[in-house]
Amino acid sequence: MTNLYQFQTADHIISGADSLKNIGEYLHLLGEELKRTLIVTQPTMKRLGFVEQVKNDLAKHGIESDINIDVLPEPTLQNIEEVFESIKHQQYDVFIGLGGGSVLDAVKILSVLATNKQSLKDMLGTDLVEKPGIPTLLIPSTSGTGSEVTPNAIVTIPDEELKIGVVSKHLLPNLVFLDPILTLSLPRPITAATGMDAFTHSLESFISNKANLISDMVAMESIRLISASIVEAYQNGSSVVAREKMLLGSMYGGMALTSAGTAAVHALAYPLGGKFKIPHGVANSMLLPHVMKFNMDAIEERLSLVAQPMGIDTRELTEREAAEKVVEKIVEWTNLLEIPQNLKEYGVTEEDVSSLAVSASKVTRLLNNNPKELSLEDMETIYRKLLV
Template identity: 60%
Template sequence: MTASSQTYQFQTAPQIIGGAGALGRLGEALRLDIPVRNALVMSQPSMFKQGFVTQVQSQLEKRGIVCAVIRDVMPEPTADHIRDLCGRFRDSRFDLIVGLGGGSALDVAKLISVLLTNEQDVEEMLGVDKVEKPGIPTVLIPSTAGTGSEVTPNAIVTLPDQELKIGVVSRYLLPRLVILDPLLTRELPHHHTAATGMDAFTHAIESYISNKANPISDTFALESIRLISRNILAAYRDGGDMAARERMLLGSMYGGMALTGSGTAAVHALAYPLGGKFNIPHGVANSMLLPHVMDFNKAEAGERLRDVAEAMGLEGASRNAEGVIRQIEQWTRELAIPQDLRTFGVSGEDVPALAQAAMKVTRLMQNNPRAMTVEDVEAVYRLLLP
């Protein structure tokens, strides 16, 4: 291996507990450097229905911790929604915030933790290193194998007025504790398993070909690709296959660690306007765009995509960029992910505005191994309007 041409850094959660039943170790794991008397639990309706929120509350209350609970974290949270949630507890004092659920619940928990300790509005935090002070300690417990948010310093905010999603990136968003329990993903519907799994795969492959890729991010990216490639269809077909579920959860976490080290690229930049304007779920948007952006990138990232093909387990004539692209296309068919943006109300007239919005996501566009013009971006969108 040759020496890296750039410096790099890596940071993630200091403690991770994993395995089937790991949620039951929450109480004993709460050995933080501050006393915890009051906690805020942030979750979503599915976690209540399955009894996981009650399980968290019970463990906290056995330790004498008083719990407040938010049950209604919205998918793809908007800045206004985050402000509303924060306003409910602006005068409260919490020693701990627990985020339990999909990526949206985890992101909101991270953002509320810093909004309650900083005199900043959420929109003032958008971008890199804009958060001024540390937040309330967090515990993050994912219920999907998708975003990897539990181990990243990132949180995504939807801005409907700009028809865009933008990230908050800060070391203060990293949690104190992560719990990875595949039992929480067992009841995940097929379409969520597909979309979140492909989201995790997109994190890994984009991190590996990113202009900021480095030895640390590469290690996590390739292991993520290996795990997801061998388990996504099994988890999709049989939610009760706990071995596949656990490997997908690990693959998602490794993908989050990879993007923490190197960042995602043009697929995500093009996906954000689709979510911001047309409410296309993030994992679905990534899945739709991924083969087309990789096809655009292969001229510059061919060697790296051969590494990806090897990690995916592709053999012979398929162990190259073309093989990677064909396999992704095959997955999207088997996972029943739409391939026509018209399904979501997008028309050809929307393409120029979408492309302009994507070009504004400069932090990610600059990571792409092949520079994209606005005309290139428009061409990719139009491939999804057959």
């Protein structure tokens, strides 16, 4: 565990069922002279009435709102650049992101594109954004990425068949609303994939080379909350209690990865999304048990510590047995949540394995966090375990 560490997150977090109804009361946290906002969202949020709800509440406080629904799921660099071109001549005081992780990531990037002369390509990487952006208000509608509390934003680069992060303190959101009511209508597959994505954030942060006392605290609470609610949220999506636990668990997972970072699971998942369009949470779910097994001899003690928060009875288990039970529980979840476990379903073949491993090997920002070094052969072996 590292001796030197830091922690940073969103400026203000408002949480609770129906908290979104009070959005106008908190806008003063972003400035006293707000006149116009841009709401970046998804068609589903419009159909469910949440966009109109936000727009009407802002209007009561004298704030005009424009709406943009052009951000793609898993947005590409070109997509975000095109959205920015369509809005860059407008004057906005706040950017609001209302939707899933793709929308939240896009809003953070749009915010800094509006105030910097840099291109998005120039921002790809760590600490390359020069100046703060326009204030952001983020409202997640899924319990997965934790983007609402991180300085990270992920962009797909089709030419490289890879996803690359923009990581900067200037991406940290200014105001966040966590309202589980927005997540009640999530379809089962999205509940499963985003929930397992959040769990992966926490578990990888806990076993990361950069794990520290602060990241451990929020990672453990995330693991506890998600373990207690992911199956219920999947099977009974109308449970506000389960949905709220998932939303908080996702947020804590975001805080954990901000401090400690994810590792090999995410590194291997990025090429699967970049080349084969496999949803990020699904790719993480597929890889998670196999990467944990690969890491086992280096993380046995750490992994055994999360068994109890996951609801596993460890009273008569050795450290190794408890760690192995954790992996078994993850596999059990993926079966219950009906998450695919075969890359062939997405068109991946044996011929693709080598190029996938090469692409994953380029994600050194995350691979350096992994407690065991992975060779190209190791990565190929892990991918092959999912070609069944």
